Amino acid sequence: FSWLPHTSNPPHQTPPPPRRSPDMKQLHKSPTHAPSPAHAPASKISKPARPGPRTWVGYLLREQRLLFVLLGALIATSFFLLRPYLFSLSASNPTERSPIFNFAAHSSDPRGVPAGFRPPPRRVVVTGGAGFVGSHLVDRLLEQGDSVIVVDNFFTGRKENVAHHLRNPRFELLRHDVVEPILLEVDRIYHLACPASPVHYKYNPIKTIKTNVMGTLNMLGLAKRIGARFLLTSTSEVYGDPLEHPQKETYWGHVNPIGVRSCYDEGKRTAETLTMDYHRGGGVAVRIARIFNTYGPRMCLDDGRVVSNFVAQALRKHPMTVYGDGKQTRSFQYVSDLVAGLMALMESEHIGPFNLGNPGEFTMLELAEGCEGNN
């Protein structure tokens, strides 16, 4: 503030030593000898006057200050003009955290991109992305331009399922068990990781329940921390041995908490509970899909599900193993339909839970006959 008038002692004039008032307390040690002029208090040593004009105009013109003022004004103006396009001003879901970019309010494009703008690539994590359903989801996400990180421990997933993406710069494959926490910066989390076939949850119940509980907890914690949207792939098994047919999402189910399938059925029910608790208590944007029986390429032939069993048996010309009287019904959806449903749910404004499946049911006997007929 050199333009402010300040007093300075004339050169060569030694300032008088400070007078200590009689009641002033000594808070620091002082030298035993009398202070020399060099030790005189700094407050009394005056700065030399700065040369140059002492006016506002002079101050602004010095050291390119005016340039910086103009630059600051330009940046502030650009920010406020572009703000409606860059940041969400009105989130449609009040509990949802705003993504970094939100073009939705200004666009007719399904991805919310105003004309003339390229959509920012979305960063997506798919846990269990090397599995049967996960790998098809990864195919579609990459196809639509997203950057995808697959997190998979290869317990049931296979590297071959995603090997065709290894050279894609928008694709990353991480060997990681979701039972352990992980920190990633993404916008979307598709949480699919879990052993899901009868063989696995029968012989690996601890792994199954840990993945459902601790894995889901870790991924929800990540979503909360980074403000990502989280989609849980739950299952029709949350209805247990249902007493209602067909099962609507409002049905609470009929589930055995201590049976051999409980690690999966109750595990997914707990995962749903955690998901809703993180939504209500932590403000995390969540989606829940309850997946019904699904079939398609990359199913493991030996995972014990009815479709893979019947196909394997038909190929080997073995008799088909119809359990019970074969009158139990199931519906079957093709994997690409399921993936389309998962992606639509993720980008919708609805939390769910939503049943994702085929409304057309038939008995296991009919399925076996169909397989035999086609063989």
Ligand SMILES: O=c1ccn([C@@H]2O[C@H](COP(=O)(O)OP(=O)(O)O[C@H]3OC[C@@H](O)[C@H](O)[C@H]3O)[C@@H](O)[C@H]2O)c(=O)[nH]1
């Ligand atoms: O060889 C077989 C296998 C199974 N089945 C019967 O076929 C029906 C379907 O059995 P699956 O194991 O394929 O499928 P489930 O309906 O029991 O569970 C399935 O659906 C929901 C998903 O979330 C689960 O991961 C999946 O296992 C059952 O009634 C089963 O008893 C046979 O009759 N023969």
